[in-house]
Structures are given as structure tokens and as C-alpha cells.
Amino acid sequence: MSVPTRQASPAAPPPASVLPAVPVEPSPDPEAHLGLRFPEGFGWGAATSAYQIEGAAREDGRGPSVWDTFAYTPGRVANGDTGDTAADHYRRYAEDLDLIRDLGLRSYRFSISWPRVQPDGRGAINQRGLDFYRRLVDGLLERGISPMATLFHWDTPQALQDDAGWANRDTAYRFADYATAVFEALGESVPVWLTINEPKTVVQNGYITGHHAPGIRDEPTAYLVGHHLALAHGLGVQALRATGSASRIGGALNLHPCYAADDSPATSDAVRLYDGYENRFYLDPMFKGHYPEDVLADQGPGSPLVRGIRDGDLEIIKQPIDILAVQYYTPIYVTTDGGTVQKWPTTQAAWQQVYPPGMYDILTRVTRDYAPPSITVTENGLPCADEVGVDGSVDDAGRISFLRDHLAEAHRAIADGAPLESYHVWSLMDNFEWEVGYDQRWGLIYVDYPTQRRILKRSAAWYRRVISDNSL
Numbered sequence: 001m002s003v004p005t006r007q008a009s010p011a012a013p014p015p016a017s018v019l020p021a022v023p024v025e026p027s028p029d030p031e032a033h034l035g036l037r038f039p040e041g042f043g044w045g046a047a048t049s050a051y052q053i054e055g056a057a058r059e060d061g062r063g064p065s066v067w068d069t070f071a072y073t074p075g076r077v078a079n080g081d082t083g084d085t086a087a088d089h090y091r092r093y094a095e096d097l098d099l100i101r102d103l104g105l106r107s108y109r110f111s112i113s114w115p116r117v118q119p120d121g122r123g124a125i126n127q128r129g130l131d132f133y134r135r136l137v138d139g140l141l142e143r144g145i146s147p148m149a150t151l152f153h154w155d156t157p158q159a160l161q162d163d164a165g166w167a168n169r170d171t172a173y174r175f176a177d178y179a180t181a182v183f184e185a186l187g188e189s190v191p192v193w194l195t196i197n198e199p200k201t202v203v204q205n206g207y208i209t210g211h212h213a214p215g216i217r218d219e220p221t222a223y224l225v226g227h228h229l230a231l232a233h234g235l236g237v238q239a240l241r242a243t244g245s246a247s248r249i250g251g252a253l254n255l256h257p258c259y260a261a262d263d264s265p266a267t268s269d270a271v272r273l274y275d276g277y278e279n280r281f282y283l284d285p286m287f288k289g290h291y292p293e294d295v296l297a298d299q300g301p302g303s304p305l306v307r308g309i310r311d312g313d314l315e316i317i318k319q320p321i322d323i324l325a326v327q328y329y330t331p332i333y334v335t336t337d338g339g340t341v342q343k344w345p346t347t348q349a350a351w352q353q354v355y356p357p358g359m360y361d362i363l364t365r366v367t368r369d370y371a372p373p374s375i376t377v378t379e380n381g382l383p384c385a386d387e388v389g390v391d392g393s394v395d396d397a398g399r400i401s402f403l404r405d406h407l408a409e410a411h412r413a414i415a416d417g418a419p420l421e422s423y424h425v426w427s428l429m430d431n432f433e434w435e436v437g438y439d440q441r442w443g444l445i446y447v448d449y450p451t452q453r454r455i456l457k458r459s460a461a462w463y464r465r466v467i468s469d470n471s472l
Contacts (some may be wrong), residue, residue, distance in 0.1 A: 015292040030400040031462055036411045037471040043146065043422025045107030046100070046444060047378055049153035050196070051083045052431035054113065056090035060128040063119025065155035066165065070213035081437025087429055088452045093136055094355040095454070099445060101143040103460060104467040108145050109378050110136070111153035111197065111425045114178055118396045121157030122174045131184045137189050148378070148424075149190045150252060151179050151236060152275065153197040154206075154213065161214050166202065166225040169308070173271045176235035183243050193249040194325050194378070195236040199229035200254055200282055211435050223281075224304040230285050237319035248322035252378050253282050255326055261333040261341045271334045273298060278332060289318035323421075324372035327379035328406070331358040348383040348440055356405040363420060364415035374419050380406050381426035383433070383440035386457060394446045394457040403459065407472055425463065429454065 051067050071082040089096055100108055114121060118127035133149075140147045152175065160171050179195070205212035207222035216222075233251045240249045258275040260267045276295040284292050291309075299305050330352045333343045344353040361379070366372060381403070384396045403425060414420050430443040438449060444460040447453075466472060 015088055024059075030397045030404060033075040034404070034408060034472040036408060037412065038411060042468070042470060043376070044463075045105050045109055045146075045148070045422055045424040046103070046428035047109040047424040047426050048089070048428050048431065049111040049150070050113035050116070050434070051086070051153070051155045052427075053087040053089040053429065054116075055083065055085040055088045057082075057084045059090065060116075060132070061119060061126040062129060063111065063115040063121075063126075064116045064158040065113070066158055066161045066213035067155055069158050069161070070215055073215065076215060077435050078437040078439050080141055081432065083432045085449075086432045087447050087449075090132065092173055092452065094139060095133075096429070097136075097139045097145075099141055099454060099456075100140070100145055103444070103456075103464050105145055106467070107148055107422050107424065108140055108428070109148040109150065109194075111150040111155075112182060113155055114152060114175075115155060115157040116183060116388075118178050119157065121160035121171075122177065125181050130182070132184065133182075137395070141189060146192070147190045148192040148194065148376075149182075149186070150194040150197050150378075151175075151182060151229070152195065152232070154202060156214070165214055166228050167207075167221050169228055169231070170236055172228045172232035175232040176239050178199050179236045180239045183240050183245060187243075188245050188247050191247055192323060193236075193240060193247055194252045195233040195249065196229050197252045198254045198327060198446070199233075199251075202226075202229060220299075220304050223299060224308045226281060227305055227308055227313070230282070233286065234316035234319045237321060238316065241319075250321040250323035250325055251286060252325035252327060253279075254379070255279050255283075255328060255366065256330055256332050257336055257358045257363045257365065258312075258332045259343075261335045261343070264336050267334065267336045268292075270336055270338045274332065274334045274338065274340075283366065283370055285314055285317045286321070287318070287372070289314045321372070323374045323376055324366065324370070325376050325378040325391075326362060326366065327426075328359050328362050328377065329380070329382075331355045331361075348385065349436075351380060354382070354402065356402075356409045359406045359409040360413045363410065363418040364416055367413075367418045372419065374421050376422040376424070377410060377420065378424045379426040379440050380423070386430075386441045386446055388446065388448070388455060391434065392455070394455055396457045396459045399444075399457070399459040400462045403463070404472060407466075 013092055071077045073111050089375045119126055137147050148402050156165055203222045203226040207225050210217040233453040237249050256278055258271050258278055261272050274292055276292040281293040281295050333341050344355045346353055384399050386396050388394055427442045429445040430441040430447040433440045446457055
């Protein structure tokens with residue numbers, strides 16, 4: 001996870017109309033059993049990302065990332081927070097692995113820090129960085145937990161950003177070199193690899209709104225960045241295949257169903273284009289080998305995107321994948337003028353509307369339109385105003401209601417043919433939540449940042465029972 005402000009921006013649509021945020025209230029009995037049993041062997045998991053939990057930003061040869069630079073720029077992150085320490089996972093990983101084991105998790109999705117492994121994004125490999133991930137993977141396997149590793153979760157090495165970052169086509173090839181080094185170091189001990197996490201968030205938040213690193217506001221360039229991220233995905237898949245590894249590989253996309261805000265025929269046209277930018281721009285090249293025609297037409301023949309697509313690129317991007325990672329947080333309701341409106345209560349994250357049926361809709365939609373061989377949900381969750389009670393517990397009943405209702409919709413999708421093999425809560429623990437710093441808590445585990453003490457929330461105990469029973 002997690003992930004912040006997700007706003008699609010086809011041709012810079014009018015801003016969303018915003019209603020007051022309504023707290024997510026738990027149902028009368030959020031832990032009531034629904035009698036929904038999941039398939040045998042279902043992969044119950046949780047997820048994190050390197051910059052959000054590791055800390056140790058200047059230790060053991062790690063180079064600076066764009067998020068180090070962004071967080072140290074005044075006014076970029078709430079309270080001037082940084083990921084320098086975060087949840088101190090780099091030092092406390094063994095303790096955290098024990099917590100993962102004790103929760104009964106069968107799968108743990110984490111990310112590898114590119115600048116920790118390759119400080120300048122090119123050239124020499126930092127063996128101390130690789131050794132950390134070797135220890136992490138070995139520790140998971142020793143505890144009977146299946147590792148799922150993401151190669152890129154937004155922490156572009158600053159040295160590459162100094163050379164235009166993802167706006168520079170060469171970065172995709174540097175990513176392939178980095179991926180090869182990681183594949184060769186960890187091998188088949190990682191059974192599932194994910195290439196690029198949420199390219200859409202990099203495009204929209206990093207290069208359109210500027211809310212994320214590298215903090216650029218250049219919409220035409222943003223979609224060229226999207227193409228280079230897609231190219232990096234394809235090159236990463238090729239790199240794994242070249243090693244002869246039997247590990248599986250895919251991409252991780254945050255997908256949000258787009259609905260019409262009213263019944264106007266003109267609104268349907270607006271929804272179609274919005275969906276093109278929000279979902280099909282990332283799915284179509286990966287599965288079909290082309291970009292959506294409506295998006296290309298909207299961008300125009302002289303756009304950086306169209307001019308940046310070279311012969312052979314789409315064949316590289318459309319590498320056969322073994323698994324699609326889907327991340328679902330919110331629906332989007334589109335108006336006739338291409339703007340958006342709020343239809344459902346939001347969480348502490350103002351961009352997140354709570355609509356569990358969207359989980360069913362997006363899982364069945366990708367199954368129907370793209371036929372991935374397998375699907376994993378790698379992020380789904382919400383921030384809550386978690387506090388430690390006088391008895392030392394954290395009662396996040398609203399999170400339990402949210403997760404239960406979304407899991408029920410995932411179960412319904414499986415029953416209707418979606419090849420969903422695993423589900424990962426965002427997030428395992430509270431962490432650095434990008435531009436809002438430490439103001440939002442998304443974890444199953446409460447982190448007391450001054451002491452780094454971990455406290456299992458009520459949701460963690462509930463999730464442990466779900467895993468043990470393999471049912472809701």
C-alpha cells in the first residue's frame with residue numbers, strides 16, 4: 001500500500017465535487033460469521049513497501065531515492081515527515097517476521113528498494129542491500145510463509161531522476177538490469193515476482209498532480225512516463241524468463257471501476273474515456289499489445305506518448321504473464337463533463353469511497369476482458385483513526401467491517417469464475433503514508449513510532465481467525 005490520492009486525469013478533468021468525509025462505521029457485529037468458505041490453499045496475506053517501512057535510509061550503502069528528496073523538500077509531506085526511520089523494519093525484520101508467522105499469514109508481499117540494491121540505479125550492485133533481502137526471504141521461508149516480491153514500488157534512485165527519471169526511456173532498460181541482478185541473487189526462493197507497482201499512481205500523482213515524488217506537473221510527459229513504465233514491466237518479465245527461473249511473474253495495477261454519475265448518454269461517453277485513462281491504458285498493452293484508441297486519439301498524434309512508442313515496444317510489453325496483481329480501493333463516478341462526484345462515504349483518505357461491490361466488479365471485469373491465468377489481490381484496506389486504549393488494545397472495528405465486506409465480494413467473484421488465488425491486506429503494519437506522512441494508519445499492526453513497539457489491533461486477531469478457518 002498503500003497509496004494516496006488516486007485521481008485519474010484525462011485531459012485534466014474538472015475536479016471532483018467533494019462531500020464531507022463520513023467515518024466508516026462498523027456494522028453491529030463486524031465479526032459475525034458469514035459462512036463463506038474460500039478455496040483450499042487460498043493465499044491469505046498482507047503487504048508492505050520498502051520506503052514505507054524499512055527506514056535505514058542511509059545505512060549499508062543505500063543510495064537516495066526520489067522519495068528521500070521529495071520528503072526533504074519543505075511543504076511536500078505533512079508535518080515534514082520522512083521515511084528515514086519509518087517502522088524501522090530494516091533493523092527489526094526478524095521480529096516482524098515472527099509477527100507475520102503468528103498471524104498465520106501464508107503469503108507476504110513486500111518490495112525491494114532499488115537504491116538499496118543499486119544506489120545509482122545503474123552500475124555497481126550493493127551486496128549489503130541484496131544480503132538484507134536474502135535474509136528476509138530466507139526468514140519467510142523458514143517460517144513457512146511464501147514470499148511475493150515487488151521490484152519497484154516508486155523509489156526511483158535519485159541519480160536516475162537527475163537524468164530525467166521515467167521520462168527518459170533509458171530508465172526502463174536500467175530497471176531490467178536491476179531486475180536481472182535481483183533475480184540472479186534470489187532465484188526461485190521467491191515464487192512470485194511483481195514488476196512495477198501501480199504505474200498509474202506514478203503517472204497521476206508523480207507527474208500530473210505533483211502530490212508524489214518526483215513532484216512534477218507535466219501531463220503530456222506523464223503518459224510518456226506511463227509508456228516507459230509499461231516497457232520496464234515487459235523488459236522485467238523478459239529478464240526473469242532469460243534466467244530460466246520457474247518463478248511466476250506479473251504486474252501490479254490499481255484498478256478502479258468507473259461508473260456513470262447519471263443516466264445521460266453523454267455521460268456514458270465520458271465514462272468510457274475516463275476508464276481508458278484509469279484502467280485500459282495499463283491493461284490493454286499488457287494483455288492485448290496496444291493502447292486504447294480513444295486514449296491515443298485524445299492525446300493526439302503529436303503527443304509525447306504517441307511519438308514515444310517505438311517499433312517493437314508493444315511486443316515487449318505484451319509478454320505472457322503468470323499472474324495479475326489487482327489493487328482495489330475505490331470506485332469512480334464520472335459526470336458528463338469528465339469530472340467526478342462522490343456517491344459513497346469516504347475514509348480518512350478523502351479520495352477513497354467505500355464501495356465493496358467494486359471489488360467484485362473489477363475482478364470479474366478483468367477476468368472477462370483480459371483472461372489472466374491467475375489473479376492476486378495485493379492491496380485492499382483503509383486508514384482508521386486508531387488509538388491505543390487504556391487497556392493497551394487497539395479496537396479498529398471499522399477496519400474489520402471494511403475487510404469483511406470486500407472479502408465477501410472477492411468470494412462472490414471467485415464463485416463467478418474469477419481465478420483469484422490470494423488476497424493481501426494493505427497493510428501489515430502502520431507506516432509512512434507518502435504525502436500524508438504518519439497522519440494515517442493503515443495497518444493490522446499498530447506501530448508506536450517513538451518506541452517502535454508493535455501492537456496487534458483487533459483486526460489482526462480477526463484476520464488470524466479468518467485465515468485459520470479459511471472462511472468469513
